[in-house]
Each structure stands twice: as structure tokens, then as C-alpha cells.
Amino acid sequence: MARKPYRAVAQIDPQALAAFQAGIRRRYSDAQILEALRASAERLGRSPTMKEFAGDPAAGMHPQTVIEHFGTWNAAKRAAGLLPRRFATREELVEQLARLGRELGRTPTAHDIRERRGTMPSTSLYWHTFGSLATALREAGFDVAVGEERLERALAQGCELARRIGRLPKFGDWQAARRADPGLLTEWQVYRMFEARRGAWATFQFLLRERLLEEGSSVEADGSVS
Numbered sequence: 001m002a003r004k005p006y007r008a009v010a011q012i013d014p015q016a017l018a019a020f021q022a023g024i025r026r027r028y029s030d031a032q033i034l035e036a037l038r039a040s041a042e043r044l045g046r047s048p049t050m051k052e053f054a055g056d057p058a059a060g061m062h063p064q065t066v067i068e069h070f071g072t073w074n075a076a077k078r079a080a081g082l083l084p085r086r087f088a089t090r091e092e093l094v095e096q097l098a099r100l101g102r103e104l105g106r107t108p109t110a111h112d113i114r115e116r117r118g119t120m121p122s123t124s125l126y127w128h129t130f131g132s133l134a135t136a137l138r139e140a141g142f143d144v145a146v147g148e149e150r151l152e153r154a155l156a157q158g159c160e161l162a163r164r165i166g167r168l169p170k171f172g173d174w175q176a177a178r179r180a181d182p183g184l185l186t187e188w189q190v191y192r193m194f195e196a197r198r199g200a201w202a203t204f205q206f207l208l209r210e211r212l213l214e215e216g217s218s219v220e221a222d223g224s225v226s
């Protein structure tokens with residue numbers, strides 16, 4: 001008489017099965033898992049999701065292995081110094097800035113944050129959460145001048161506009177964009193940051209070019225952006 005397969009499964013000793021699974025499974029230390037997470041983040045250029053980690057051939061382990069050690073995926077990423085990409089709280093974002101400031105011994109800049117892709121939240125996340133990076137820095141206990149905040153906002157908005165129109169924005173480009181989006185600084189607010197200099201708008205365009213190059217965009221001599 002053929003055996004009914006469900007009876008064999010039902011008769012498995014749960015403790016014996018658990019011991020077998022623990023023995024046959026490759027064992028990783030917590031330190032090895034955390035290092036695998038950090039290495040994956042470095043390869044990806046950002047904090048990995050479970051799907052991205054599973055699809056990373058160099059990771060060498062399944063996300064479930066990570067979860068079995070640390071309880072949840074986000075708990076493991078926090079232990080590895082990687083901020084969860086979707087579930088960062090306001091308090092976590094502030095603490096990340098404070099930690100970076102302690103590491104640097106000064107007030108962090110947007111450039112400092114961009115240099116730490118994968119281990120720091122993006123500057124855009126700070127903008128969306130706090131309204132500006134300067135506001136986030138102040139909540140983290142740093143003294144940030146109002147002028148610095150406005151310049152950082154102008155540069156962030158200018159880079160976004162440059163990518164959208166494919167060139168460094170001229171004064172008229174900014175006027176048109178401001179009519180379509182009242183959330184932009186006015187063209188005169190931007191201009192007056194540099195009006196003490198000859199070629200005020202060109203000075204702003206120069207700073208935009210430097211920021212775009214830092215962020216990996218290509219800026220040609222004629223100001224075209226790709």
C-alpha cells in the first residue's frame with residue numbers, strides 16, 4: 001500500500017526539524033550580515049530594499065537570513081548604519097544629521113550628505129520632511145544662518161529646473177518657471193543674493209553648474225545640461 005505523504009509530514013518532530021535546519025543552513029555571524037548589507041549599499045549607491053538585496057549576486061545570502069538574525073529588515077539596516085528608505089521618522093533623520101555633525105566636527109552641508117549615499121538619507125528627503133535642509137539642521141542643534149538656507153533652497157530649485165529644461169536657467173527661464181510654480185523663489189529673490197557682484201545671475205549659474213557637476217550631471221560650456 002502506498003504511503004500517504006501527508007502522514008510523513010505530519011509525523012515530523014518539530015524540534016528535530018529545527019535542529020536539522022540549523023545545522024544544514026550556512027551560519028553567518030551578525031557582523032558578517034551587517035557587513036554584507038553595507039557592501040550591498042555601497043554597490044547600489046543607496047540603502048538596499050529586500051528585493052534589491054536578493055537580486056545582488058555579490059551579497060551571498062538571502063534577505064530572510066538577515067531577518068532571522070535581527071527580527072526585521074529595517075532593524076538589520078539600522079544596526080548596519082543604513083537608514084530605512086521609506087520608514088525614516090523625523091527623529092531618525094535629525095539623529096542622522098547630529099551623528100554626521102559629530103563625525104565631521106562641524107555643521108554638515110548638502111555636499112557632505114551626498115558624499116554618503118547609502119548611509120545617509122538624501123537631501124531631497126530632508127527637504128520633503130522639513131521644508132529645507134537648514135530647518136532640519138536647526139532641529140539637530142546646528143546654528144544655520146537664514147542667508148545660507150535661502151541659497152541652498154535656490155540651488156536645489158535651480159538644479160531641478162536646469163534638469164527639466166536641459167540648460168542652466170536664464171533670468172527669463174526662472175520668471176516663466178515661477179509663474180507656473182509659486183513654490184519657487186522669485187527671480188528677484190535669487191538675483192538679490194548676488195547683486196553686490198557684477199554679473200549677479202551668471203554667478204548664480206556658476207554655483208548651479210558646480211552643484212550639478214557634484215551630483216553627476218554633465219554641463220557643457222554653453223550651459224546645456226544632461
